[in-house]
Amino acid sequence: MTYEEATILVTMHYILTLFFIGKRYFFSFKHTVFLIICLLINMSLIVLLHNKYLIIFFLLIYLIEWIVSSRYLNNKLLPLLFLFLKYSLSITTFYITFDFQKITKLGNVIPPIQLFFIQACTISVLIFITIRISEKYNLFKKLYLSKKSYGKTSFFLFLLLIVMLISNSLITNSNYFTLILFIVLAVIVVLIIVVLTLLVVSKTNKLNTDNFILKRTLESQQELYDFSREFQHDLKSLLIGIDSYLSENNIEEARLLLHKIGKEGQNTINQQYISQLSAINNLPIKASFYQFAATCEEKKIPFRLNITTDFKDLSVEIIDFSRCLSIMLNNALEAKLPGKENFFIHIDILKTEDSTNIIIKNPIGENFELLSIFQKGYSTKTQHKGIGLSNLRKIVNKNKKLKLQYSLDINILIAELIILD
Numbered sequence: 001m002t003y004e005e006a007t008i009l010v011t012m013h014y015i016l017t018l019f020f021i022g023k024r025y026f027f028s029f030k031h032t033v034f035l036i037i038c039l040l041i042n043m044s045l046i047v048l049l050h051n052k053y054l055i056i057f058f059l060l061i062y063l064i065e066w067i068v069s070s071r072y073l074n075n076k077l078l079p080l081l082f083l084f085l086k087y088s089l090s091i092t093t094f095y096i097t098f099d100f101q102k103i104t105k106l107g108n109v110i111p112p113i114q115l116f117f118i119q120a121c122t123i124s125v126l127i128f129i130t131i132r133i134s135e136k137y138n139l140f141k142k143l144y145l146s147k148k149s150y151g152k153t154s155f156f157l158f159l160l161l162i163v164m165l166i167s168n169s170l171i172t173n174s175n176y177f178t179l180i181l182f183i184v185l186a187v188i189v190v191l192i193i194v195v196l197t198l199l200v201v202s203k204t205n206k207l208n209t210d211n212f213i214l215k216r217t218l219e220s221q222q223e224l225y226d227f228s229r230e231f232q233h234d235l236k237s238l239l240i241g242i243d244s245y246l247s248e249n250n251i252e253e254a255r256l257l258l259h260k261i262g263k264e265g266q267n268t269i270n271q272q273y274i275s276q277l278s279a280i281n282n283l284p285i286k287a288s289f290y291q292f293a294a295t296c297e298e299k300k301i302p303f304r305l306n307i308t309t310d311f312k313d314l315s316v317e318i319i320d321f322s323r324c325l326s327i328m329l330n331n332a333l334e335a336k337l338p339g340k341e342n343f344f345i346h347i348d349i350l351k352t353e354d355s356t357n358i359i360i361k362n363p364i365g366e367n368f369e370l371l372s373i374f375q376k377g378y379s380t381k382t383q384h385k386g387i388g389l390s391n392l393r394k395i396v397n398k399n400k401k402l403k404l405q406y407s408l409d410i411n412i413l414i415a416e417l418i419i420l421d
Contacts, residue, residue, distance in 0.1 A: 001098065004047045005112050010058070011043040012116065013090040013123050020127050025140045026069045026082045035065060059162055066158060074396070074403065076154035083161055085130065088188055093123040160190065282311040284322050292329045301336060302344040309351035315421055316401045324402065325358065327392045328415050332362045335413065356419040364413045 015036055023032040042057045062083055069079030097119050101110070110118065134140055164186065277293070280286040289305070296303040314321060336343045346361040396404040396417075403418040 001112075004050070007043055007046045009094070009116060009119055010090060011039050012120060013093060014039055014061075014086060016120070016123055017086045017089055017127060021085065021130065022065075022069075022082060024131070025134075026079055027065075027072060031068050031072060035061070035068070038064065059165060062161070062165070063158075070154075071397070077157075080154055080157050080161070083158075084190060087161065087165065089123055089126050089130070092126065092188075093119050097122055157190070164190075277305070277307070280307065280311050282314070282318070284318055285311045285325065288322060288325050288329065292333070295333060296345065299333070299336070301333070304344070304346045305349075306347065307349045309349055309356050311356075314419065316399055316419055320395050320399055320402070321419065324392055324395055324404075324417055327389065328358070328360055328417060331389060331415070332360050335362050335364055354421050356421075358417040358419075360415045361412050363411055364408075 018027070018032060018035055018039075022035070023029060027035065038061055042061060045051075045057070066076075066079050066083060069082060070076045073079060097110070097115065277286055277289050280289065289307075293303070293305070295301075332345045343363055348357075348359040348361075350357045350359065393404065396402045401420045403420065405414075405416040405418070407414045407416075
């Protein structure tokens, strides 16, 4: 096989993988089109100029894909999963359809055109299997919960991938076909290690966050319980007062006192939230939460607030943070579809050692697509422009102190904005 033929086949592998897997999880549509054009230009240069050393441009495309996907996902390690996956699918296809026959000398050499279609079918089947496994076990969404960028680890893995690419090219050109199987297995092992590492980290982060939320929630509930006990004591005295008015046949005074008890009872229900909001030492943020609480009361949306910081010293511009908070709160409110029952909004604002995390949870519809929410124009509501989350991502991407995570837990959308100290 000539290097021109190999280039055409590899380009076909990469385009199929990029279109069906990359566009689905790791790139926007515009990014996908741009990268496909780069692959076609690279293939044309190699085929037309007959210079095998131009194959090195594949390494440049790998680097471009890593950078583009890292910016798109705001994660440096996750895009490497795609690069290893793309590479492993390609060399596995080569091994099944070409290298294995070359090593064992079974059958006749397959003509180039026939080999092209055989490899296209083979890698399509492998891509289909990969997508099915990912969808069945919800792998990408679980991996996306990983909150760290892992810059140094990602750089090391990227260098390892480049070494494997160069080694595979040298081995193939030197006809050491017995080592190709080792390369295939090595890539698959590294891919599995990356996936398992991300899954473990994701699960650990989720457990830590859930435990922290549970601890803070229990503390808030204990405070509410103590407050309720105090009110029950006062309520008993008020009821004795009503009984006294009724025994004296003073109906009007009893009615006024009963109205006061009802008003105090309503205040008691909201006291937990009011006391937390009053502790916020930042007027714009406090106003946003008061407006949100008022809207929930007006629309009769059950909500829960758990705030453990005063927002006194923010490491980001107040305008940027206020815009982010407003978009996230409005998005949660607008998620309530007509006729949808059992809707709620839970907000946990947690102060950790090195960050402040704003976590908003609300149910979503059955046809909700997590991977589409940041696309400009996407909205779950009709006659809605759907630009809020797109703008939210732009604000976060330009601010190094902000991180944004969206994930799904069954049918609960979890939005998390992280403010780094």
